[in-house]
Amino acid sequence: MTIKKQLLKRILRTLITAIGVTIIAFLILHLTPGDPARIMLGSYASEENLEAVRAKYNLDEPLHIQYIVWMENLVKGDLGTSIRYNRSVNNLLGDRIAKTLLLTVTGLVFSIVFGVIFGILAALKRNSWLDYISTVQAMFWISMPSFWLGIILLYIFGLKLNLVPISGTGWTALILPALTLGLRQEAWFARPMRAEMLEVLNQEYIRAAKAKGLKYYIVVTKHALRNALIPIITMLALRLPWIIGGSIVIEVVFSWGGMGTLLVNSVLARDYPVVQAILLIISIAVVVANLLADMVYSWVDPRIRMEG
């Protein structure tokens, strides 16, 4: 199959997934039997209010019509109206998307940096105490729920040592939540990095580079690392939903004013237009990121074919 055909096939698959994602986000409200209007407003809502909500969200129409109307609005960029705030969801999300993105990306950078460093050190000093520590620390972070790790960091560095603010939105307030996210996810990069590095270090061209008399750190950074980094891209795409999910939870711990706090409050208040919008934004971001990762992957390593 030519590269072009592969790419087209992959894009088509992405489109199908994206449409599926909109269907799931739409159907979420219809998951349980019962009147969606009542689910949104609660069991004590007056008949008048229920009618108003039914009319506003076309809840009397058949499901497929509701979906089409919802999609039409989406295509126009209209995410709907929040029941709780009586404001447009677009307006409500506003800079919250950017805040969540900031936290996610910073956390991601932390996790990749920690992961790559630990992975390389473990591979270079294979079977040493450093390798052992790298494995055990990874296991520890993986076993900690992110909300608890966040609380512990908050307690030590925020409340006891007073080194960083415990909430807020400034740069210093970003450190703890991003660190929580980074530590929790780091293990997922450290392990494949170690394995890959061990494999690359055994390759002929590394031996050749060493034999040429190149300095050790040049062999490691220029020759080995460059090739060992490729699987990190795959891991990144695989972990992305988890990283976003993690940042949503961590936002709640640190009262970070992103989509996470809004999502939890909206779920608790049954403000489903907001919940649907956030589900949609995040999952479409994951779908697009996966496609990009696949494309980058086949670009940096042409031997790899895109999955059909």
Added chain:
Amino acid sequence: MSELNTNVNEEINVENIKKELSQLKNKKTSQLSLVWRRFKSNKLALTGFIIVSLVIFVAVFAPLLTPYEPFATNPSIRLSAPSSAHWLGTDAMGRDVLTRLFYGARIALQIGVLIILFEGFIGILMGVLSGFFGGIIDSIVMRLVDILRSFPVIILAMAIAGIMGQGLYNVVIALGIVGWTTYARMVRSKILSIKEADYIEAGYSIGESTFSIITKYIIPNAIPTAIVMISIMMPTALIASATLSFLGLGVQPPTPSWGSMVAAGRDYLLQAPWISTSAGFFIMFTVLGFNFIGDGLRDALDPTTKH
């Protein structure tokens, strides 16, 4: 080689092939004991095994291990620090924290096992169907997997738990609806490799039905994969269910769930840090145990890959 020659000379009949197949099955049993030997010699795996046994012990014998009741409030001793009477202190309602953590082990393991059963059943079924039949069934199942995996587990589970209402069984359903995809993928790829194996062809050649091929050869051979999957998925199930409880979308107070105890202790972090820290420690300890076991099993079942 000589064995092969004598086989060729023999008359090939169904009985012989059946005998060979049963010999192959016996070989499998010895493989299992080999796996167990490898598992036992792995120190971390053994540590995990001890940790998990300890948690199960605590969950089963909770009422015998503590003189207190998990729901008995006592405002006069609220937020008291750890002491000889209350080893891990008391919470905002004067309840013994350690007692609630012991009873919380019951909730955690119960939810964990139910999630594994629920998502494992759907996932293995879907994986077998999709891997074995291929074609349109495979395409549909795999697209559904793609779609569901585009949602962060915890976010979709939050939305589902929100709409279905809080509570233990809804947590299981919310996490299971998303979690089965991991099993389906793993089982499918395992089935695809098993399908190519000679003994499946042999099974067909002696006239076994599709159903008996699936139940007699494919499923037993996919079991090691399933066992590893369960040990890998248990930590995820425990952390995700604790997260839902922490966010107020899972098991509700006063039921002593570890996640909601961390959340409750958060408001008293300065006065009574023992509530959140000890509850989180129990989650970490248990998850760590399952992670050690999972790693050990993976190495034991497939010693060629080093993690």
